[in-house]
Every structure is written in C-alpha cells, then in structure tokens.
Amino acid sequence: MRVTTFSTRGLFALAILCSGAAALWPIPRQLSTGTSPLVLAPGFAIVVPPNAPADLHAAVSRTAGNLRTDKLERLVVGRASADKAAVVGAKALPKLTLALAHGAAMRNVATEAVVPLEERSEEYMLTVPADGQEATLSANSTLGLLRGLTTFEQLWYDLEGEATYTLEAPIAITDSPAFPYRGLMLDTARNFFPVADIKRTIDAMSMTKLNQFHWHITDSQSFPLVVPGFTEVAAKGAYSSSMTYSPSDVQDIVSYAAQRGVDVVAEIDTPGHTAIIHESHPEHVACFVSSPWSTFANEPPSGQLRFPSPSTRNFTASLLSAASTLFPSTLFSTGGDELNTPCYAADAETQQILNSTGQTLEGALSTFTQATHGALRAKGKTPIVWEEMVLDFNVTLGNDTVVMVWISSQNAAAVAQKGFRLVHAPSDYFYLDCGGGEWIGADPAGNSWCDPFKTWQHSYTFDPYANISESMQHLVLGGQQLLWTEQSSPENMDSIIWPRAASSAEVFWTGATLPDGSPRNGTSALARLHDLRFRMVQRGISAIALQPLWCALRPALCNLSS
Amino acid sequence: MRVTTFSTRGLFALAILCSGAAALWPIPRQLSTGTSPLVLAPGFAIVVPPNAPADLHAAVSRTAGNLRTDKLERLVVGRASADKAAVVGAKALPKLTLALAHGAAMRNVATEAVVPLEERSEEYMLTVPADGQEATLSANSTLGLLRGLTTFEQLWYDLEGEATYTLEAPIAITDSPAFPYRGLMLDTARNFFPVADIKRTIDAMSMTKLNQFHWHITDSQSFPLVVPGFTEVAAKGAYSSSMTYSPSDVQDIVSYAAQRGVDVVAEIDTPGHTAIIHESHPEHVACFVSSPWSTFANEPPSGQLRFPSPSTRNFTASLLSAASTLFPSTLFSTGGDELNTPCYAADAETQQILNSTGQTLEGALSTFTQATHGALRAKGKTPIVWEEMVLDFNVTLGNDTVVMVWISSQNAAAVAQKGFRLVHAPSDYFYLDCGGGEWIGADPAGNSWCDPFKTWQHSYTFDPYANISESMQHLVLGGQQLLWTEQSSPENMDSIIWPRAASSAEVFWTGATLPDGSPRNGTSALARLHDLRFRMVQRGISAIALQPLWCALRPALCNLSS
Structure with a gap:
C-alpha cells in the first residue's frame, strides 16, 4: 500500500463489519x-x-453502460415485481463524484495496474447517501477508483426498465485488498484461445477485482507467442499461423487488461514443457517424442530444453528476454514444473556436456536458471517459478523470486520456510480442470489425476495462512485459480471458470476470514455468488448456474438442513 | 424395421466391416x-x-449449406496443406442422387420420424464412386434418406476454400440402427432453456443420428409447460412468464425436431417431482416445502401430488391427457421416480383417504397410474415410467409400458425379467451432470451423489445386453444420456453435453459391438470423435476439446503406452 492516506478518514467510523446484505463480490472489508x-x-x-486520464473516462463510460444494460432483476420470488412497491417514492441519486485523495498522483489506470505489487494501490471509499445527496468515491489512485466503480455497479437492480434501484441505502464502504496478488491462470498452449476470449475473461476478472492474469502462453504442445527475433519458434511451433499471438495481439491484451486493472503475468515455461521448440530448434530439445512418453514427460509429447548446453542456455535467456519486453508487468514466470530427469539421463548430448564440465544436472539447472533470471532482471522483471525449483532442486534463486505452489496446498509452508514470497495455486483447491475425466487415449476407466472436481464451496474455504507461522505470513502474496486446457477450449472456457474463480477472488481480496472475523462459509456467500453469476450472464460471460433458479430465489431453502 | 427391402441389395457385397478410416460418427454398420x-x-x-416432400427438400438444402460452410480441415499435421498434393487432379463428383426403394411410400420426414419405434425406418445405402460417376443414396423412407444425408455431410473436408474433398473414395455404406431408441434427455425445470437452445441441441442430436429427445419438461422447481385448459399451472409454476413453453413453442420444437429425424418424448413427472403445482393447486400437493426437505424429497423443494385423492387423480389424468395432445410422438412419460413415502405418512389428508377407502399407498399408486396411463392411451400414447414403478412398487402396468432404468445399469436385467421393454438411462454410465460437485448449500466438502464424472470413454463402453439373457434382448429398445440441470443452464449446455453424448449415439446406432464384432474401444474411436467435435464447433455447437490439438492431429501419440 502507498502511504497516502484518505482525506475522508472520518468515514471509517460509519462502517460496520460485513453487513452481508448487499450483493457484492468480493465482499468489501468494511461495509x-x-x-x-x-x-x-x-x-x-x-x-x-x-x-482524469482517458482510461479513467473510459472506465466511467463502461460503468455507465453497465448500469443501463445489466438489467438484473433482484433474485427474490417475484423478481422486480416484488420490489415495485418499495421503490415507489424513493429518493433519486443525482450523481456519483469521483475524487483522488489529496496528494495522490493522477496517473493512467493502466499505469497503476502494472506497478510492482508492493506499490499497487487498490483501496477506495464509496458512500451512497439515502437522501438524494451525491454519492462519492475516493481513492489514492485511479486504480482504486476503478475498483470502486466495479463495486458501485454491483449495487443496482433493474425494475423492468422503469428504474435502476437499490433497497439498501445508505451505503458506506471502505475497502482494500487483503492480498496484492489475486490471479487467474490460463493455459493457451494445450488448446488455443483467441484474443476475444482472453479479453472476455479479463472482463470477468475485473468484475471480481482479480488483478493478475497469469498467462501460461506456451507449453510442449504449442508455442503460440510470436517473439520478436525468434519468430521461427511460433512459425513452426504454433498450431497454425492463425493460432498465434502476435506482438500487436499481446499489446492489445495487455492494454485492455491494464485499463481494467489487470496485470498480465506472462509465463514461458522452461526448461520442461518445451517439446514444441524442437520444431524450430531441434538442437535445443532433448528426448522429443520419445517413447513411451510416460517415461519422459508427465503428458505427451515429451521433450525438454537441453539446459546444460551453453548454446541452449543462451538461446533460452535471449528468448525470455525478448518475450519479456512485450509485457509491461514487472513479473515474468520462467516456469520450472515437472522437470523430467530420465530424459536427461537418456540424452547422450546432455551426458556428454555434464561429463565434460563436471557439473551435476542440478548444478547445470542452477546455472541455467541464473542465466534466464539474470536476463529477465536486466529487463526489470522479477522472476516467478513453480515450486519444484525451490522444493525439489537445489537451484540458486534470488531472494526476490516468487514461487507458485501447485502440487499441494501442504507445500506452501515449506516454500515460506525457505524465505520466498509465494502465490497459492494448489491443485487440491484451485485447479479448475480437475474432475473432468482422463484425456489420454486407451484409458476407459481413467479419471483426472486431481479428482474430484474442485467446487467453489471448497476453494472458498481455502486458508491462505494454513500452516504458515505468523512471522512468515508476509510472504504470502495471494493466490489464484488455474485452467489447464487439455480438455478445454473457447467452447467451455466461461463455464469451467465462472463463477467458480470468483471464490478465490474473495478469499484473496477479503482475507483469511470474513470482515467480522468469522470463517468463510459457502452458505452465507451463496446468495451473493448467485447475484454475481447472473450479472456475469447479463454481460455476456457464460457463467454456469449454481443451483436451480428456485433455490437462487429462496436462499434459505436449499441448504443441507433446511 | 419395415419389410420393404432394398432394390439395390447387390451393394451389400461391396461392404466390408468397419474400415475405420472415414471420420463418421456413428460408424456405419457396413462401410x-x-x-x-x-x-x-x-x-x-x-x-x-x-x-419429395418439402421437408426432404429442406434437409437437402441444409446438407448443401453444410457442405459449403463446414470448412473443416482434416485433423492431420499441416491440416489442409498436407492434402493439397493428393487432391490435385482428383476426379469430381457431379451429383448425389436420392431415391426411395421401390414400393416405399413418399412421406414427410417429420411424419416418418414420429411413427412408433417398431415402424421407424432409418436404414439407408450410400455409394460414392471414385470415378466421377454420380453418388447414390437410397432408403426405404425419407427418414432413411435424411440419415444418409447426415452421413454424406461427414465425408468431406475443406481445402482452404479451394476444394471440398475426401481421400477415401470409393465409399459404400449400408447402414441401419441397431436400436430404435437413441435418445438424449434434457431437464428444463431445474433451470430454464430457451427454445433456441433446445433447437441447437436437436441439431447436434441429428448430426449423431440420435432420434429421441426426451424432454423432462417439469419438476418440483418449475412447471414451464403451458398446457391448454390448465394454463394456471405454468402461470403460477413457471419461473416467469418469459420462462415458459407455450403451445406454439412446443409446436415449433416438435416440428423442428421431426424434420430433423428427432421424435420428442415429453415427460411430466408424477406423482413425485411436482411440488410447484402447489402454487396453482395447493389442494393436490402434499408436504409442500416441508422441513427438513431431506425427509420428504431427494432434493428441495419437497411436495408431491396427493395421488390417493380421487380429485387429484382426475386432475392429473386430465392434465397429462391435455399435455399429450401437444406432442405428435406415440410415447409419453409419466415419470414415477423418487416417490417419497414419508411425505404421505405425514400427510393427514392422504392418511384419511387411505383409511376411509381401505387402500394401501401402493394400491392407490396403482389406481392412480392406471388412470393416468389410461388417459394417455386414450390419446394413442404408449406410457413410459422410471424404473421404480416396476422394481420398487407393485404397480399394475400395461405390457406396452416402456421402463427407463436410471438408478444403476445393474437394474436393467430385473426390468427385462419382468417382461417390460426398457431404455438404458443409467446414472453410472449416462448421467452428464455427475462429477460437477454438490449444489446444496452448506456442504463445502460435498461432491455430486453420482461421482465421478462420466467420461465419454466410459459411456462408450456401455454394453446394452450386459446381464440380459438372449431371450430378453428384444426388450432393449436402446438408451440415452441425460442432463439434469441443477447446475446447468444455457451457458454450459453444449459443453456439458457434447461431444460426450455422441458416445451413446454410437453405442445404440452401431450396436453392442463394433461392426467387425470387436468390442468398442475409445482409443480407436477417438480420432472419429475429434472429427465430430470439430464439425460441431463449425456448426455453432460449443462441443469441448477432448485433448490438446497436438494430440488431435496425431492420433497415435497420446495413448497410455505410446
């Protein structure tokens, strides 16, 4: 957080903790x-x-548009007709006035959205009086104003076109995120996702105040990113020339995202998950499509960068360096998961290099990682790695490195104990693809490796501080849900992500507990999540139904013991 | 099957069993x-x-349109470019000529699609010579011609707009369904689905030669069907006035379906699954929203028709009779699943009726069912019931009654042993909603009752004759996959159904084994199912990816042991 303080601090006194009445998601920390x-x-x-910068004007226009077009009737029996009598004679809100706190710099939303996490300013205060006086929204940054606009949009219902109303005035909110990193990961390598689908996903992220789009761009199956100076990699490694992200596509996505408060964290996974680089650079890839794949990779096809090779190390560092310049974020992930060691044991060239240099495979991995991370740091980037680089290999990493914990939520504590900042991305809570069955052929009895399906109710109970001692809690940057796309495509993208991914959005915005200190609880949250889901559908995001509509209209009647 | 025989029987000699080369789904029985x-x-x-009737002309126009617009490149590395050399100098097919077999009556497709199952004629013969001579399609009915057109559409690929081609001429197909009932069930009561979504689903059914759309229209949560003479039931029981199916909507759907070879089998589930009738007819519903719901129903809300009441019996029989006139099908389901007996034990009025008449609850259920089935038979309908009406209650049923087996695939044999015709709809193979988590509130650890997710590989292995002795196999009419929609909505409809539901489409079209007698096998079927899925996407059906595209283009390289 920046040190600039609110000039309207008196409002804090008005706020009570979590009334739980308004249909806001994530629930503000003081409401x-x-x-x-x-x-x-x-x-x-x-x-x-x-x-005000142009992108704040644009955000305001979007809010004004959403207020006109959401057309969401309140989720009660009778819908709008149930509220007609109550709205008759209601006071009218003439305007919402936005202001920056005294001393705060007026910068683009897009600029504020990509500053380093520790400098990110998303807090805001919003008051909506009941008496017809103007509403006010203040913040320390345009990014905070954007967050407040997002909240404001969620306050209103449609009265069959006759009015846009709330029943809960006056409203006072003082809000700020509990964690600076609130992400969503999308894999665009197993299957390709056009720019429009990514933009729609960013729209939905912005609705839930998620702020980090972790873009797992490339993998062993395809390399859709056109990297300046290395265009041959996508030319031969993308699924087709139309299934690529050109530099202008990337620019389009990162601008679109930043204007909506979302920082795009790119990942080029290395040294594993790189088989397809073989198509353009066979000299850098060991055990490409070796058989059986299960010996040489976690999924087909096998093939990994021959990282002990100085030429491969230089190639990779240069590739990452060039790719990183496409992204304004200060974060960039070099991956590092599921490194397959039998591949290197079987690779004669690797063995020859190790023998001639006297390096161990692990030593070579450390050298390789220092080279790639060094190249990124030279571009002003902070590297991100998957947990194996810390827990499974003795790789020398800078203290600034951020570690993503994915194999199990149980591993977060070990990462923290090594002193690294971490992002929760555990498969046992946050993997959106689990439970969809096996996709490998010839396995009729197979289920997904990370069964069962991770329900929103389950991910919503995630405790960011579980097993992490208080002295290490500052290392927890936040967390994210993740979509690996072996069995996903634009066709099911919205429905497999939303509204489920909103669960972690609230965990990491609102915090380890609800604002009143009580544990998070799916039952009490359900009505709000229904509301968010219906609002998403109004905005063209195909979020799925959580319950029969009968239940959505009668929150208390579909619980276990009701 | 009708007894009319093919005039071109000599073609049978050409056919070999299951070449497996063409990307056809379901695979023809002789190819x-x-x-x-x-x-x-x-x-x-x-x-x-x-x-030729107008709806055959319309079907031909659709085929011609699909040939122009599918634009599906073959699923091989390089896609269309890989085939360019092969297509140079290829012969050209000037036309496809359709003919009915001698003696066959020329009737509307829509008429043929709704005749009784035992009279349904779907067989066809298709030849596509390699030498530039015309292709021929012959059948014993316009419905058979429609099936042949569907097959013909699947033969062709797009060469980047330069040509529409196959690499597998000549092609000779003699095809007919192994089972007359090949269905898909959709629940439109837990959540509502607009007419356009149902039509798109029927399009996809027709692509896979599914022929029975089992429409579970009503349930305890909503009653969207506007029944002439009983309009109050939907007026008070639908989710809203816009979330209803008017008689003209139904007419639209049944016509659309029949023209595409799909018979619409309506279900009004009784006497359970009827709580919402309480809104218009409280006098007919026992234990409406009793607490806890889990005592009185399998899911909220509780509430069931008070079937021992003569007035309720008459009401229900009249309602079903009136509803049945909306549907041309000769089949109509009265439901009968999950009848909750504690509800009736706790209902004073039920107990009073039973005491005064001396009937048992089971006896009253038999009387009720005979009344509703009698009313349907008077309209020319054959009743369908869920398995409990045969296996759990001693209800007197006509021999013609069709029984749907849903609780377990193990129960089919018991139904057959009682001499009833049956449709396989087992939750352990065919429930599309399983594995998506629990939707009841306050159950963060809950998973769906029928975990795990039913993969297409699993449903594809279903054996229609398992445990059913040969003498009873004639009782197996076919089967269907089912979508219960507690957690589904138009937003995920396509992606949760397709291409998975194509698995049973092939099981029940092609038969208990593949044409060459070998067991069905997901690995060998996978390439064809990929093809179908990509063709569905071309046609606006959001079928999900089965694998990374890398695997879809390299069928052999993503198997368990490759």
Whole structure:
C-alpha cells in the first residue's frame, strides 16, 4: 500500500463489519448498508475529477453502460415485481463524484495496474447517501477508483426498465485488498484461445477485482507467442499461423487488461514443457517424442530444453528476454514444473556436456536458471517459478523470486520456510480442470489425476495462512485459480471458470476470514455468488448456474438442513 | 424395421466391416472405403426424387449449406496443406442422387420420424464412386434418406476454400440402427432453456443420428409447460412468464425436431417431482416445502401430488391427457421416480383417504397410474415410467409400458425379467451432470451423489445386453444420456453435453459391438470423435476439446503406452 492516506478518514467510523446484505463480490472489508430504497436519477451522472486520464473516462463510460444494460432483476420470488412497491417514492441519486485523495498522483489506470505489487494501490471509499445527496468515491489512485466503480455497479437492480434501484441505502464502504496478488491462470498452449476470449475473461476478472492474469502462453504442445527475433519458434511451433499471438495481439491484451486493472503475468515455461521448440530448434530439445512418453514427460509429447548446453542456455535467456519486453508487468514466470530427469539421463548430448564440465544436472539447472533470471532482471522483471525449483532442486534463486505452489496446498509452508514470497495455486483447491475425466487415449476407466472436481464451496474455504507461522505470513502474496486446457477450449472456457474463480477472488481480496472475523462459509456467500453469476450472464460471460433458479430465489431453502 | 427391402441389395457385397478410416460418427454398420481422392464438382448438386416432400427438400438444402460452410480441415499435421498434393487432379463428383426403394411410400420426414419405434425406418445405402460417376443414396423412407444425408455431410473436408474433398473414395455404406431408441434427455425445470437452445441441441442430436429427445419438461422447481385448459399451472409454476413453453413453442420444437429425424418424448413427472403445482393447486400437493426437505424429497423443494385423492387423480389424468395432445410422438412419460413415502405418512389428508377407502399407498399408486396411463392411451400414447414403478412398487402396468432404468445399469436385467421393454438411462454410465460437485448449500466438502464424472470413454463402453439373457434382448429398445440441470443452464449446455453424448449415439446406432464384432474401444474411436467435435464447433455447437490439438492431429501419440 502507498502511504497516502484518505482525506475522508472520518468515514471509517460509519462502517460496520460485513453487513452481508448487499450483493457484492468480493465482499468489501468494511461495509455498512441501510434499508432505504434509492433510484438512479434520470440524469444520473458520474463526475470525473479534473485531469482524469482517458482510461479513467473510459472506465466511467463502461460503468455507465453497465448500469443501463445489466438489467438484473433482484433474485427474490417475484423478481422486480416484488420490489415495485418499495421503490415507489424513493429518493433519486443525482450523481456519483469521483475524487483522488489529496496528494495522490493522477496517473493512467493502466499505469497503476502494472506497478510492482508492493506499490499497487487498490483501496477506495464509496458512500451512497439515502437522501438524494451525491454519492462519492475516493481513492489514492485511479486504480482504486476503478475498483470502486466495479463495486458501485454491483449495487443496482433493474425494475423492468422503469428504474435502476437499490433497497439498501445508505451505503458506506471502505475497502482494500487483503492480498496484492489475486490471479487467474490460463493455459493457451494445450488448446488455443483467441484474443476475444482472453479479453472476455479479463472482463470477468475485473468484475471480481482479480488483478493478475497469469498467462501460461506456451507449453510442449504449442508455442503460440510470436517473439520478436525468434519468430521461427511460433512459425513452426504454433498450431497454425492463425493460432498465434502476435506482438500487436499481446499489446492489445495487455492494454485492455491494464485499463481494467489487470496485470498480465506472462509465463514461458522452461526448461520442461518445451517439446514444441524442437520444431524450430531441434538442437535445443532433448528426448522429443520419445517413447513411451510416460517415461519422459508427465503428458505427451515429451521433450525438454537441453539446459546444460551453453548454446541452449543462451538461446533460452535471449528468448525470455525478448518475450519479456512485450509485457509491461514487472513479473515474468520462467516456469520450472515437472522437470523430467530420465530424459536427461537418456540424452547422450546432455551426458556428454555434464561429463565434460563436471557439473551435476542440478548444478547445470542452477546455472541455467541464473542465466534466464539474470536476463529477465536486466529487463526489470522479477522472476516467478513453480515450486519444484525451490522444493525439489537445489537451484540458486534470488531472494526476490516468487514461487507458485501447485502440487499441494501442504507445500506452501515449506516454500515460506525457505524465505520466498509465494502465490497459492494448489491443485487440491484451485485447479479448475480437475474432475473432468482422463484425456489420454486407451484409458476407459481413467479419471483426472486431481479428482474430484474442485467446487467453489471448497476453494472458498481455502486458508491462505494454513500452516504458515505468523512471522512468515508476509510472504504470502495471494493466490489464484488455474485452467489447464487439455480438455478445454473457447467452447467451455466461461463455464469451467465462472463463477467458480470468483471464490478465490474473495478469499484473496477479503482475507483469511470474513470482515467480522468469522470463517468463510459457502452458505452465507451463496446468495451473493448467485447475484454475481447472473450479472456475469447479463454481460455476456457464460457463467454456469449454481443451483436451480428456485433455490437462487429462496436462499434459505436449499441448504443441507433446511 | 419395415419389410420393404432394398432394390439395390447387390451393394451389400461391396461392404466390408468397419474400415475405420472415414471420420463418421456413428460408424456405419457396413462401410467400405477406398484410397482415391475425390472433390465435389463446382456445380455439385443433390438430386431429390420426384414428389419429395418439402421437408426432404429442406434437409437437402441444409446438407448443401453444410457442405459449403463446414470448412473443416482434416485433423492431420499441416491440416489442409498436407492434402493439397493428393487432391490435385482428383476426379469430381457431379451429383448425389436420392431415391426411395421401390414400393416405399413418399412421406414427410417429420411424419416418418414420429411413427412408433417398431415402424421407424432409418436404414439407408450410400455409394460414392471414385470415378466421377454420380453418388447414390437410397432408403426405404425419407427418414432413411435424411440419415444418409447426415452421413454424406461427414465425408468431406475443406481445402482452404479451394476444394471440398475426401481421400477415401470409393465409399459404400449400408447402414441401419441397431436400436430404435437413441435418445438424449434434457431437464428444463431445474433451470430454464430457451427454445433456441433446445433447437441447437436437436441439431447436434441429428448430426449423431440420435432420434429421441426426451424432454423432462417439469419438476418440483418449475412447471414451464403451458398446457391448454390448465394454463394456471405454468402461470403460477413457471419461473416467469418469459420462462415458459407455450403451445406454439412446443409446436415449433416438435416440428423442428421431426424434420430433423428427432421424435420428442415429453415427460411430466408424477406423482413425485411436482411440488410447484402447489402454487396453482395447493389442494393436490402434499408436504409442500416441508422441513427438513431431506425427509420428504431427494432434493428441495419437497411436495408431491396427493395421488390417493380421487380429485387429484382426475386432475392429473386430465392434465397429462391435455399435455399429450401437444406432442405428435406415440410415447409419453409419466415419470414415477423418487416417490417419497414419508411425505404421505405425514400427510393427514392422504392418511384419511387411505383409511376411509381401505387402500394401501401402493394400491392407490396403482389406481392412480392406471388412470393416468389410461388417459394417455386414450390419446394413442404408449406410457413410459422410471424404473421404480416396476422394481420398487407393485404397480399394475400395461405390457406396452416402456421402463427407463436410471438408478444403476445393474437394474436393467430385473426390468427385462419382468417382461417390460426398457431404455438404458443409467446414472453410472449416462448421467452428464455427475462429477460437477454438490449444489446444496452448506456442504463445502460435498461432491455430486453420482461421482465421478462420466467420461465419454466410459459411456462408450456401455454394453446394452450386459446381464440380459438372449431371450430378453428384444426388450432393449436402446438408451440415452441425460442432463439434469441443477447446475446447468444455457451457458454450459453444449459443453456439458457434447461431444460426450455422441458416445451413446454410437453405442445404440452401431450396436453392442463394433461392426467387425470387436468390442468398442475409445482409443480407436477417438480420432472419429475429434472429427465430430470439430464439425460441431463449425456448426455453432460449443462441443469441448477432448485433448490438446497436438494430440488431435496425431492420433497415435497420446495413448497410455505410446
């Protein structure tokens, strides 16, 4: 957090902890709501501060548009008709006025969205009086104003086109994220996702205040990223010339994301998960499509960068360096998961290099990682690695390195004990692909390796501080849900992600417990998540139904013991 | 099957069993393919027989349109470019000529699609010569011609807009379904599905030669069907006035379906699964929203028709009779699953009726069922029931009654032993909703009751004759996959159904084994199912990816031991 403080600090006194009434997701950390109806005035306006950047104006326009087009009727029996009487004679809200706190710099939202995590300023204060006075939204950054606009949009329902209203005025919110890293990972290598699908996913992330789009761009199956200076890798490694991300596509995505408060963290997974580089650079890939694949890789095809080779090390460092310049984020992931050692044992060239240099495989891996990370640091990037680079191999890493914990939530504590900052991405809570069955052929009885399906109720119970002693809790940057796409494609993208991924969005925004200190609870959260899901559908995001509509309209009647 | 025989019987000699080369789904029962390339001539035409009905002309137009717009490149490395050399100089197919067998009546496709199952004629013969002579499609009915057109559409690939071609001419197919009932069930009561979504699902069914759309229209959560004479039931029991199926909507759906070879089998589930009728007819519903629901129903809300009441019996019989007139099918399901007996034990009015008449609950259920089935038979319908009506209750049923086996595939044999015709709909193979987690609130550790997810590889191994002695195998009408929609909605409809439901489409079209007598095998089927999935996507059906595209292009390299 920046040290700039709110000039309207008196509002803190108004806020009570988690009224739980409003249908906000994630739930603000301090929220007070009333019981008065309030409608948007016919000429309702959002007033932008002087000198506001274009992307804040654009965000305000999007909010104004959503207020017109969401057309979400409240989820109660009778829907809008149930509220008609209550809204008659309601006061009207003339405007929402945005302001930056005194002393805060007026910068682009897109700029604020990609500053280092420790400098990211997302806190905001929002008040919506019940008496027809203007609403106010203040923050320490335009990014904070964006977060507040997102909250504001979720306050309103449609009265069959006759009014846009809330029943809970006055509303006072003081809000800020509990964790700076709140992500979603998408794998675009197992199957390709067009730019439009990625943008729609970013829209949904922004709705839930997720701020880190972890883009697992490449893998052994395809290399869709066109890297300047290394265009041959995608030319031969993408599924087709149309299934690539050109530099201008990347620019389009990172701009779109940043304007919506989302920082794009790219990953080029190395040295494993790189088989397809063989198509353009056979000299750098060991055991490409070796048989049986299960000996040489966790999934087909096998093939890994021959990292002990100085030429491969230089190639990889240069490739990563060039790729990193496409992304404004200060974070960049070099991967490092599922390194297969039998591959190298069987690779004559690797063995010859190791023998001639006297290096161990692990020593060579350390040298390789220092080279790639060094190249990234030279570009101002902080490297991210998967947990094996810390827990399974004795690789020398800079203290700044961020570690993603994926194999098990149980491993987070060990990473913290080694002093590294970490992001929770555990398969046992956050893998969106689990439970969809086996995709390897000839396995009729197979199920997914990480069965069962991770329900939102389960991921919602995740404790970011489990087994992590208080002195190490500062190392927890946050977490994310992840979509590996062996069995996913644009066709099921929305429905497999949403609204499930909103569960971790609330865990990492609102914190280890609810604002009142109580543990998170799917039952009490359910009504709010329904609301979010219906709002997503209104915005063209194909989020799935969580329950029969009968239950969505009657929150108390579909619980286990009701 | 009708007794009309093919006039071109000599073609049988050409056919060899299951070449497995062509990308057809379901695989024809007799298929011979060659190795010559063949393109559609620029003026390629489909010649329709004289006096062909309008809906056959329309089907031909759709086929011609699909041939133009599918734009599916063959699933090989390099896609279309890999085939360019092979297609150079290929012969051109000038036309496909359709003919009915001698003596066959020329009737509407829509008429043929809804005749009783035992009269349904879907067999066809298709030849595509390699030498530029015309292709021929013959059948004993326009419905058979439709099936042949569906097959013909699957033969062709796109050469980047330069040609539409096959590499497997000549092709000779003699095909007919192994089972007359090949269905798909959709529940439109837990969540509502607009007409357009149902039509798209029927399109996909028709692509896979599924012929029975089992429409579970109503349930305890909502009653969207507007029944003439009983409009109050939907007026008060639908989720909203826009979430209903009017008689004209039904007419639209059944016509659309029948023209595509799909018979719509309606279900109004009784006497359980009827809570929402309480909204319009409280006098007919016992234990509406009793607490806890788990005592009185399998899921919320509780509430069942008070079937021992003569007035309720008459109401239900009249309602079903009126509803049945909306559907041309000769089949109609009265449901009968998950009847909750504690509900009736706790219902004073039920107990009073039973005491005063001296009937047992089971006796009253028999009386009720005879009344509802009698009303349907008076309308020319054959009743369908869920298995409990045969296995759990001693209900007197007509011999013609069709029984759906759902609780376990193990129960089919018991139903057959009682002499009833049956449809396989087992939760352990065919429930598409399994594995998606628990939807009841306050159950963070819950998973779906029928875990795990039913993979297509698993459902594809289903044996229609397992445990059923040869003398009873004639009782097996076929089977279907089913989508219960507690956690589904239009947003995930395509992706949860397709291409998975194609697995049973092949089981029940092609039969208990593959045409060559070998057991069905997901590995050898996978390439064809990929092809179908990509073709579905081309047609706007959001079928999910089965594997990374890398694997889809290299069928042999992603098996367990490759």
